[in-house]
Amino acid sequence: MSDKTTSDGPKADVDSLQQQLAMLQKYNINLSRAGLAALIEDTARFGQFSANACGILYDYSRVRIDQNAMDMLLDLASSSGVAAWRASLFAGERVNITENRPAMHMALRTPELHQHLPGDDASRLQKAQEAMLELAATLHRGQLPNGGEVTNIIHVGIGGSLLGTRLVYEALGPGAGPAIHFVGSVDAHLRERLMRELDPASTVVILVSKSFGTPDTLIHGKRLRRWLEDALGEGARERMFAVSGSVERAEQQGVPGKNVLYLPDWVGGRYSLWSPVSLSVAACLGPEQFTQMLQGARDMDLHFQQAPKQENLPVLVALIGIWHRNVCGYPAQGVIPYDLRLGLLPSHLQQVIMESTGKCTTLGGEPVSCATAALVFGEIGTDAQHSLFQAFHQGTDIVPLNLIGVVRPDHDDAEAHEELLANMLSQASALARGRSQDQTRRELNASENDPLVQHRSFAGDRPTEVMLLDQLGARQLGSLLALYEHKVFVESVIWRVNAFDQWGVELGKTMAADVRLALRGESEPDIAIAGLVREIRKRN
Numbered sequence: 247m248s249d250k251t252t253s254d255g256p257k258a259d260v261d262s263l264q265q266q267l268a269m270l271q272k273y274n275i276n277l278s279r280a281g282l283a284a285l286i287e288d289t290a291r292f293g294q295f296s297a298n299a300c301g302i303l304y305d306y307s308r309v310r311i312d313q314n315a316m317d318m319l320l321d322l323a324s325s326s327g328v329a330a331w332r333a334s335l336f337a338g339e340r341v342n343i344t345e346n347r348p349a350m351h352m353a354l355r356t357p358e359l360h361q362h363l364p365g366d367d368a369s370r371l372q373k374a375q376e377a378m379l380e381l382a383a384t385l386h387r388g389q390l391p392n393g394g395e396v397t398n399i400i401h402v403g404i405g406g407s408l409l410g411t412r413l414v415y416e417a418l419g420p421g422a423g424p425a426i427h428f429v430g431s432v433d434a435h436l437r438e439r440l441m442r443e444l445d446p447a448s449t450v451v452i453l454v455s456k457s458f459g460t461p462d463t464l465i466h467g468k469r470l471r472r473w474l475e476d477a478l479g480e481g482a483r484e485r486m487f488a489v490s491g492s493v494e495r496a497e498q499q500g501v502p503g504k505n506v507l508y509l510p511d512w513v514g515g516r517y518s519l520w521s522p523v524s525l526s527v528a529a530c531l532g533p534e535q536f537t538q539m540l541q542g543a544r545d546m547d548l549h550f551q552q553a554p555k556q557e558n559l560p561v562l563v564a565l566i567g568i569w570h571r572n573v574c575g576y577p578a579q580g581v582i583p584y585d586l587r588l589g590l591l592p593s594h595l596q597q598v599i600m601e602s603t604g605k606c607t608t609l610g611g612e613p614v615s616c617a618t619a620a621l622v623f624g625e626i627g628t629d630a631q632h633s634l635f636q637a638f639h640q641g642t643d644i645v646p647l648n649l650i651g652v653v654r655p656d657h658d659d660a661e662a663h664e665e666l667l668a669n670m671l672s673q674a675s676a677l678a679r680g681r682s683q684d685q686t687r688r689e690l691n692a693s694e695n696d697p698l699v700q701h702r703s704f705a706g707d708r709p710t711e712v713m714l715l716d717q718l719g720a721r722q723l724g725s726l727l728a729l730y731e732h733k734v735f736v737e738s739v740i741w742r743v744n745a746f747d748q749w750g751v752e753l754g755k756t757m758a759a760d761v762r763l764a765l766r767g768e769s770e771p772d773i774a775i776a777g778l779v780r781e782i783r784k785r786n
Contacts, residue, residue, distance in 0.1 A: 680706020
């Protein structure tokens with residue numbers, strides 16, 4: 247894929263990236279002398295450093311850059327081959343080189359891309375999506391296909407088989423269909439509580455696992471199947487459903503083959519919420535809502551493909567991420583939604599970003615030459631102001647923040663919503679401006695050497711990006727989530743890493759199998775954890 251950059255191979259790619267980042271770092275020294283507070287005094291700045299698409303306004307005017315810096319970042323995107331890699335992604339090429347497969351999750355929301363799918367996946371995917379929507383419509387009416395009652399759905403999955411789907415449910419629900427209960431962690435406390443509280447005669451269990459080899463999901467599935475069988479006998483099978491790439495393995499776990507929806511192997515877990523993985527959400531909210539979310543994601547796909555890079559939201563968000571991580575050296579990224587419905591967005595983005603670009607090896611098999619994924623964390627806006635924001639304002643590490651607000655809420659309490667938006671905007675201003683010691687001294691009417699002045703002064707120069715959604719409907723949510731997916735892809739191209747594998751996750755899974763044997767006393771544990779294994783066995 248050497249045509250995707252302007253260089254002559256992996257080594258030249260790395261050298262070029264290092265040179266461009268060095269130029270940006272040198273330029274940033276001059277910007278840091280001026281400071282963000284001075285830059286934001288320019289009344290034309292908002293228009294210069296903001297962009298609109300798909301019902302989302304992206305404002306990065308409180309990031310310490312100027313037009314020269316932005317032009318250099320845009321040149322970096324061009325010389326890194328972002329446009330060519332984007333074309334390869336949407337053409338179904340094997341951009342996931344370590345697993346030798348494409349990354350075609352966009353085809354889940356764009357039928358025109360089905361022509362690029364491998365083998366008979368186009369027809370299988372279409373059938374699975376049609377079956378999913380038909381089943382979701384039936385469940386939404388509170389019925390099984392055979393006519394039984396459905397009031398509750400237990401969705402069992404881990405990681406990408408749960409996080410995105412749960413976010414969608416929290417953002418758009420509760421719907422008029424059955425209630426959803428998400429069971430992820432192998433910790434059995436939640437599952438046991440649900441088995442005590444729910445009526446098996448009106449409950450459906452959906453097991454989500456691409457391989458159907460994930461221990462967490464299989465353990466929960468076995469116990470839930472037994473719970474249904476104890477109450478319903480043979481009727482339990484009609485209440486067991488699965489989303490998987492392996493019908494055979496699902497059947498081995500007691501799920502009838504007709505109740506298994508197909509999940510292709512080229513759909514990564516963190517990109518799978520657009521697939522039948524979201525059956526539970528479509529059943530709760532209704533198929534129309536799910537279809538609207540797909541349309542919103544497709545809107546962003548088209549924007550990403552067609553908009554010039556200086557107006558392209560995923561490209562711009564990615565470049566600001568590169569600026570903060572590689573030019574300024576900031577180690578983390580805060581995601582702060584000022585809308586309770588987006589409370590799970592930070593957790594979802596932790597996976598989408600850190601699992602995708604938390605890599606130390608380039609596509610050419612060499613060590614990376616720069617920092618990659620930032621640590622992503624966050625909390626609901628006004629809650630975070632009473633916990634995280636102290637460190638954001640006065641901590642020793644600068645943490646760029648992505649503040650997310652919604653202009654039109656789904657309630658009629660104008661006073662409460664005004665207060666919410668006022669908090670978001672005031673934080674954006676305060677973090678940028680800070681408060682000097684002279685200003686603090688005047689406000690406190692303090693003496694020259696009063697130590698309280700130091701404590702109550704703020705350096706400012708803390709960057710924030712603001713994303714404003716017109717409203718939070720299914721279509722807008724789809725656009726927002728797809729924006730972040732493409733942002734991650736752009737960063738991966740610039741860093742020369744594979745955004746679509748997750749070998750660190752796989753390592754932990756492999757080692758857990760050996761540790762299980764040690765906990766049972768059937769093998770000797772790794773010396774690194776031998777003491778803990780002995781203590782657990784002794785105290786059990």
